[in-house]
Amino acid sequence: MPELPEVETTVRGLRPILEGHRIESLDLRRADLRWPFPPDLRQRVTGAVVTGLGRRAKYGLIDTDRGDTMIFHLGMSGHWRIDPAEIGKHDHVVIETDQGRRLALNDHRRFGSLDLVRTDALAAYPPFVKMGPEPLGGDFDGAALAKALDGRAAPIKALLLDQRIVAGLGNIYVCDALNLAQIAPGRAGGQIARARLDRLAVAVKDVLGAAIAAGGSTLRDYVQPDGELGYFSKEWRVYGREGLPCPRCATAIRRRVDSGRSTFFCPKCQR
Numbered sequence: 484m485p486e487l488p489e490v491e492t493t494v495r496g497l498r499p500i501l502e503g504h505r506i507e508s509l510d511l512r513r514a515d516l517r518w519p520f521p522p523d524l525r526q527r528v529t530g531a532v533v534t535g536l537g538r539r540a541k542y543g544l545i546d547t548d549r550g551d552t553m554i555f556h557l558g559m560s561g562h563w564r565i566d567p568a569e570i571g572k573h574d575h576v577v578i579e580t581d582q583g584r585r586l587a588l589n590d591h592r593r594f595g596s597l598d599l600v601r602t603d604a605l606a607a608y609p610p611f612v613k614m615g616p617e618p619l620g621g622d623f624d625g626a627a628l629a630k631a632l633d634g635r636a637a638p639i640k641a642l643l644l645d646q647r648i649v650a651g652l653g654n655i656y657v658c659d660a661l662n663l664a665q666i667a668p669g670r671a672g673g674q675i676a677r678a679r680l681d682r683l684a685v686a687v688k689d690v691l692g693a694a695i696a697a698g699g700s701t702l703r704d705y706v707q708p709d710g711e712l713g714y715f716s717k718e719w720r721v722y723g724r725e726g727l728p729c730p731r732c733a734t735a736i737r738r739r740v741d742s743g744r745s746t747f748f749c750p751k752c753q754r
């Protein structure tokens with residue numbers, strides 16, 4: 484499942500193909516993914532020039548010179564393919580640029596989405612309305628965390644997965660950031676000292692940044708040899724490493740399951 488670093492590397496991989504280029508055609512090969520495509524999507528995007536690409540949480544943003552932004556989400560299995568030799572049955576959206584480059588949005592499970600909103604109304608896009616700060620942005624720091632967690636008795640791990648507190652963090656990065664910051668996943672959010680929250684905010688940025696850098700070093704311009712974007716191999720600190728040594732203190736990493744989700748942590752150096 485694509486996490487924030489996969490979405491970020493996808494955006495970086497799409498940028499050289501789309502930015503500054505005209506979309507000659509946009510072919511919707513079905514009516515929907517997780518929900519229907521906007522009825523006027525094709526008409527509003529065809530002939531538009533892409534002015535920039537960005538990301539909000541796990542959503543990719545493609546701005547056009549018509550004041551619109553295409554918003555894509557990769558769901559569980561989505562990815563873009565660059566210049567595919569053939570269009571397959573899971574390529575649901577196909578874009579062609581003025582340079583003859585071709586991009587296909589492939590999503591066999593169809594939990595992804597593609598929307599179009601006015602760029603100046605992006606903040607009102609329903610998934611963005613209550614969304615907290617970007618973890619890699621300047622407004623996410625120990626002070627912001629202290630404010631958001633004040634008085635909260637819920638476990639810090641659950642709070643970091645709450646998109647209203649910080650946007651776009653998934654289970655893997657929360658487990659790894661808590662290990663890096665030496666904070667136990669079950670600790671009440673409101674009871675963590677400010678200095679440790681400073682360290683936690685830095686740890687979140689570090690684990691995400693390291694994963695994005697891994698994508699940049701494993702892939703060529705963020706693209707796999709077969710032209711697929713977004714997926715690459717990484718090494719986790721604790722995630723998926725039950726019984727293996729903690730990278731800091733070498734104690735065996737433990738796994739705990741609550742509400743169907745695994746938490747990986749070091750029982751010794753995370754307090």
Ligand code: ZN
Pocket residue numbers: 729730731732733734749750751752753
């Ligand atoms: Zn440890």
